[in-house]
Amino acid sequence: MTLSEFDLIGKYFRNAFKNGPDVRCGIGDDAAVVSVPQGMHLALSMDTLVAGVHFPSTTSPQDIGYKSLAVNLSDMAAMGAEPRWATLSLTMPENDPDWLAGFMEGFSILARQYSLSLIGGDLSRGPLSITIQIHGYLPEGTGMYRHGAKTDDLIYVSGTLGDAGLALGLLEGRCKTEEKYRGYLLNRLNRPAPAIELGMALRNKATSTIDISDGLLADLNHILVASNKGAVINIDDLPMSDAVKQQPEAADMALTSGDDYELCFTVPPGKQTLVENELKKYYQLSCIGEITGTPGMIWRRADGSLYHPKGKAYQHF
Amino acid sequence: MTLSEFDLIGKYFRNAFKNGPDVRCGIGDDAAVVSVPQGMHLALSMDTLVAGVHFPSTTSPQDIGYKSLAVNLSDMAAMGAEPRWATLSLTMPENDPDWLAGFMEGFSILARQYSLSLIGGDLSRGPLSITIQIHGYLPEGTGMYRHGAKTDDLIYVSGTLGDAGLALGLLEGRCKTEEKYRGYLLNRLNRPAPAIELGMALRNKATSTIDISDGLLADLNHILVASNKGAVINIDDLPMSDAVKQQPEAADMALTSGDDYELCFTVPPGKQTLVENELKKYYQLSCIGEITGTPGMIWRRADGSLYHPKGKAYQHF
Numbered sequence: 001m002t003l004s005e006f007d008l009i010g011k012y013f014r015n016a017f018k019n020g021p022d023v024r025c026g027i028g029d030d031a032a033v034v035s036v037p038q039g040m041h042l043a044l045s046m047d048t049l050v051a052g053v054h055f056p057s058t059t060s061p062q063d064i065g066y067k068s069l070a071v072n073l074s075d076m077a078a079m080g081a082e083p084r085w086a087t088l089s090l091t092m093p094e095n096d097p098d099w100l101a102g103f104m105e106g107f108s109i110l111a112r113q114y115s116l117s118l119i120g121g122d123l124s125r126g127p128l129s130i131t132i133q134i135h136g137y138l139p140e141g142t143g144m145y146r147h148g149a150k151t152d153d154l155i156y157v158s159g160t161l162g163d164a165g166l167a168l169g170l171l172e173g174r175c176k177t178e179e180k181y182r183g184y185l186l187n188r189l190n191r192p193a194p195a196i197e198l199g200m201a202l203r204n205k206a207t208s209t210i211d212i213s214d215g216l217l218a219d220l221n222h223i224l225v226a227s228n229k230g231a232v233i234n235i236d237d238l239p240m241s242d243a244v245k246q247q248p249e250a251a252d253m254a255l256t257s258g259d260d261y262e263l264c265f266t267v268p269p270g271k272q273t274l275v276e277n278e279l280k281k282y283y284q285l286s287c288i289g290e291i292t293g294t295p296g297m298i299w300r301r302a303d304g305s306l307y308h309p310k311g312k313a314y315q316h317f
Numbered sequence: 318m319t320l321s322e323f324d325l326i327g328k329y330f331r332n333a334f335k336n337g338p339d340v341r342c343g344i345g346d347d348a349a350v351v352s353v354p355q356g357m358h359l360a361l362s363m364d365t366l367v368a369g370v371h372f373p374s375t376t377s378p379q380d381i382g383y384k385s386l387a388v389n390l391s392d393m394a395a396m397g398a399e400p401r402w403a404t405l406s407l408t409m410p411e412n413d414p415d416w417l418a419g420f421m422e423g424f425s426i427l428a429r430q431y432s433l434s435l436i437g438g439d440l441s442r443g444p445l446s447i448t449i450q451i452h453g454y455l456p457e458g459t460g461m462y463r464h465g466a467k468t469d470d471l472i473y474v475s476g477t478l479g480d481a482g483l484a485l486g487l488l489e490g491r492c493k494t495e496e497k498y499r500g501y502l503l504n505r506l507n508r509p510a511p512a513i514e515l516g517m518a519l520r521n522k523a524t525s526t527i528d529i530s531d532g533l534l535a536d537l538n539h540i541l542v543a544s545n546k547g548a549v550i551n552i553d554d555l556p557m558s559d560a561v562k563q564q565p566e567a568a569d570m571a572l573t574s575g576d577d578y579e580l581c582f583t584v585p586p587g588k589q590t591l592v593e594n595e596l597k598k599y600y601q602l603s604c605i606g607e608i609t610g611t612p613g614m615i616w617r618r619a620d621g622s623l624y625h626p627k628g629k630a631y632q633h634f
Contacts, residue, residue: 029396033359053441075348091367120363131365
């Protein structure tokens with residue numbers, strides 16, 4: 001039996017997650033209705049993943065479901081926001097309940113982890129594409145924006161860089177790695193862990209934050225342009241996994257490949273001790289350089305010599 | 318010269334609309350940040366339009382831009398909400414600034430009309446598809462939901478029914494009409510007018526509302542199922558334009574064809590005078606039947622005979 005759109009919504013979406021008291025009306029009306037507590041602003045971000053563009057067409061529905069939500073949660077992390085609700089528009093070439101069940105399995109892992117509810121969306125026929133909008137609370141006055149970096153701020157990144165890019169290179173036959181790294185790398189590509197807790201911990205500490213979706217070079221550049229600043233990056237301090245370190249162009253891979261969904265953020269010198277002492281207990285954080293007053297980026301080696309990245313940042317067109 | 322995603326966003330989106338003071342951060346960061354005034358709930362709704370599915374591939378970018386926003390605004394109308402901000406995810410097969418300029422021209426007509434600002438979104442490469450999420454204010458306690466219809470409530474619809482369906486029939490060669498109606502009908506298909514003001518005027522008057530996107534039969538049925546009620550519909554009271562009236566299966570067209578984006582709503586008998594005297598001055602409204610305690614729909618002619626629609630409601634799959 002073929003299930004209609006309304007059957008599918010009823011089966012896979014409507015009661016999949018528990019709504020909090022701030023959801024006055026969830027799935028099933030012309031619009032969802034929510035209330036935002038006093039003292040809170042609402043952060044919201046929308047991202048689309050298109051099959052064959054943002055993920056290889058061979059990706060499992062579980063991984064697609066997970067990653068679609070992960071990339072959106074990562075935007076909440078970059079604002080220091082606490083995620084609350086998501087809306088989901090799913091465009092599928094055919095009515096395929098098995099695919100949908102797999103997709104929701106992956107989606108649910110993160111949704112449950114962050115007590116997120118699914119409050120609305122759309123289901124359409126068409127080429128496979130997933131659009132999610134995520135909504136989160138941000139206590140008034142705690143927002144971390146791209147334009148806040150100041151001269152002499154330290155530049156940090158979380159985790160390691162280049163793993164997802166290397167994984168994509170493996171899938172596309174452009175890169176090679178030792179077999180023992182394969183599982184780790186594919187997991188980094190397909191199941192990125194959004195840095196929600198770190199983002200919230202950075203409130204009142206970081207002057208600017210961004211999540212690394214298009215590659216450090218491109219994303220740090222957004223901070224620099226928005227803040228009208230420059231940066232000196234210490235290439236030898238870029239955090240890399242053993243798998244990436246072994247690559248012929250490791251530093252370039254760390255600088256320019258996307259999809260890692262780590263955070264890049266800036267910290268005033270007066271708060272560095274706080275970050276080093278408090279946050280490094282819980283998170284892998286690396287200081288990779290500092291903000292300068294002169295726009296532009298300079299990359300240098302530990303020996304003082306200059307470095308010039310060869311790669312280009314991911315272009316959406 | 319080819320413009321990058323960021324150039325396109327800067328040129329067509331970032332400063333296209335004025336943000337109100339409730340927008341703390343608009344386009345250009347990891348997430349938008351907004352504040353919702355005390356006493357207001359937030360209504361939000363997401364709709365996707367896929368080329369070749371929701372509109373013919375020959376539709377002009379201006380009409381696509383207009384309609385994408387119109388169908389979302391229509392959901393605000395159905396909640397009685399006042400639209401405030403939109404987010405837009407646009408997936409396009411190629412970087413085409415001319416198409417984008419046309420799209421934004423159509424989008425802007427409605428955005429300006431409702432002082433709506435565009436606060437975020439995404440731009441991707443892929444098969445043409447537009448996802449918009451619309452956000453509006455709803456004074457606490459005024460929401461009109463699908464589940465509120467009561468026995469003996471009167472059923473109203475706004476405007477005329479079947480025009481957009483007939484227009485699509487013309488484009489697809491399934492229907493014919495006199496040449497003099499063509500422009501009117503295509504306008505009804507491509508430039509539906511969302512019933513925002515009517516929706517807000519219905520607060521505290523209507524017990525349930527829905528916008529007619531899938532056809533009256535399907536959409537009224539959502540109200541009936543959610544309210545656990547039935548309805549008697551007076552077929553001869555269905556409002557139709559002269560163009561639709563001339564069609565061989567006029568009543569069926571009015572009942573089952575979608576895309577009109579009129580409102581269907583229910584009014585308690587005690588408030589009918591208010592609706593007839595106050596609202597009919599400003600809006601074309603027709604009372605087409607009444608809610609009954611027994612689930613199911615009955616259609617009858619003015620002479621008392623029963624009628625059985627032949628058409629089927631629009632199926633999303």
